[in-house]
Amino acid sequence: MTHKGRIVFAVALTSTLGLGLTACNDGEDSASAQESPSASAPASSDPASSDPSSESPSADTGDDAADAAGGDVAAPGTKLKIGDRAVVPFKYGTDKKGTIAVTVTAIEKGAEADMSAFGEKAKGMTPYYIRMKVENVGGTDLSYSSLKLRGKLAGGGPTGVILIGDLKGKCDSESAPRDFTTKGASYETCSLSATKTDPIAAASFEEGDAYRDSPVLWTS
Helix, strand or coil: CCCCCEEEECCCCCCCCCCCCECCCCCCCCCCCCCCCCCCCCCCCCCCCCCCCCCCCECCCCHHHHCCCCCCECCCCCEEECCCEEEEEEEECCCEEEEEEEEEEEEEECCHHHHHHHCHHHCCCEEEEEEEEEEECCCCCCCCCCCCCEEEEHHHCECCEEEECCECCCECCCCCCCCCCCCCCEEEEEEEEEECCCCEEEEEECCCHHHHCCCEEEEC
């Protein structure tokens, strides 16, 4: 599955929320940052876009975390290596909740030319492709849900850029399949990140209140 792409740069000035490329200087790599409207990347089909449950997922450290059958739930702030598996609570939309396991399999550096779909404001950006495997641990219905990890600089610092979307053929953001409803069901996906400064060295799970300020980090 692919999404309409957009880029957010940090901005300290108050502005209205908008789609597309936006700029920011507040140093916070967060989707809640104020945005100003600009250009957007080409749109592509999204089979879950008409589903009201297709909202950003968030973590929940309630009963699902306590009942996880696939291993101990990763505590906020857990630091892992690429290839390690982390069990985390997961909520998607308003009616899908469970426990998943995430394994980051690679953080691959792309080429600046790969960012051409995002237009002129993407010049000077280097993309990174965070590849992962997602497993249904709790056995609840999480079909058509999706997960995004964020890229971080060495030490866990923000990149200053938030990318929403993917690059077809380079880093395809896939939704969970229809049968992602039983224990052991799994799929592979990719989260796109980018930087204009230092290299991206880590992948971050920071969905939900428990992990927002103290994310799970995978590094090489």
